[in-house]
Amino acid sequence: MTNENAVEREAGAQFNLSVMSDDFAEVILSALDAVDAKKVWMKTDDVATAATGSIADVFDVVKAIYLNASKTGLHVEMSGNIVLGGCNTGEDENDKNEVRLNDETSRRISQKAGCRFSIYPLGETGYIEKITKSVEKLPDYGVEVSMVPFATRIDGEVNDIFEALEATFTEIQETSEHVVMPFTISCNSPSNR
Template sequence: MSNDCGTSRIAGCQFTLHPMTDKFVDVILGALEEVDTTNVWKDTDDVSTCIRGKMVHIFDVTKAIFLHAAKTGEHVAMSGTFSIGCPGDSSGDVYMDVTDEVLNEVKSKDISQKAGCKFALYPMGREDYMDKIYEQIDLSKARGVDVSASHYATRLDGEVNDIFHTLEESFDKVQEKVSHVTMTFTISANSPSTKK
């Protein structure tokens, strides 16, 4: 494996899925069974799952896993970090030679599921990083989701498909101009708590 010094366009996401139910194993395994992960490298341990590959597939798989877990009606949350262009990244463990055709959209697009999400963008190594963040917050308001401020994050409320579209588009727009970008997120569906 070689380091690509921030020029690699390998994307990745490290996430943890949290079904808040005694049936958590069934919810997780059921979601994984529904999702086609053919176009990403995947490794799961006792803490989290890491997927790597083309950006389009990273978002497709992450969204599909959350949607299929949430459609059970159980309270489900997912937290994770998307990354692209990391200087310490390696060229191993990726599927970069696959097409851009997403494999889960057909099964995911018709699932109606409301959720709340908080995300934070980190354009690394830029003095104008706040401008990049504010641009995406402003653009998020036109993407079919409710946008509100939160300490250290931006909150999105709406359909899961729209939320993930917003996350992907924000991440993509920033990575076009900034070589190393990370984005943290936490998304929750079917929560018994009311939004504050």
């Protein structure tokens, strides 16, 4: 799924985790504490959480945080951006190996969700064709794909959704200096599609 180049390049994520419950703070803090983040630099403040590290490590940590919050059965939403190039801040302790510290635990959590995302290879001509080719591969990851205004929607298991997002990001970054992927993922929502 990921290639050697993806492991070596540093990515960054900034996201908000929203839990629709009175005990939202406890759920969010518990999800953050449950994740092994030693291979990324991570900081949480009153507005958002930011993480930097290899592409694989950033996706591993972001997915694990979301899954640990979502396993409560509460309506949980995460919105953010994953970026490559630009203004990442912080330092990671990535040892450049491909071991995903949270993968085994994340794979044991089964959670269905819906996700909307877009991906932008910045400063490129012909980017629409590049994006279209990547989006056409999404069903290969076991997710349902549909087009929605200004984005692509994918539905399925959270592990499959994040695998599809990472594969798309990884493919686009192979030939792009700067990439931005805004996303929103939601599970256990009381509303219908």
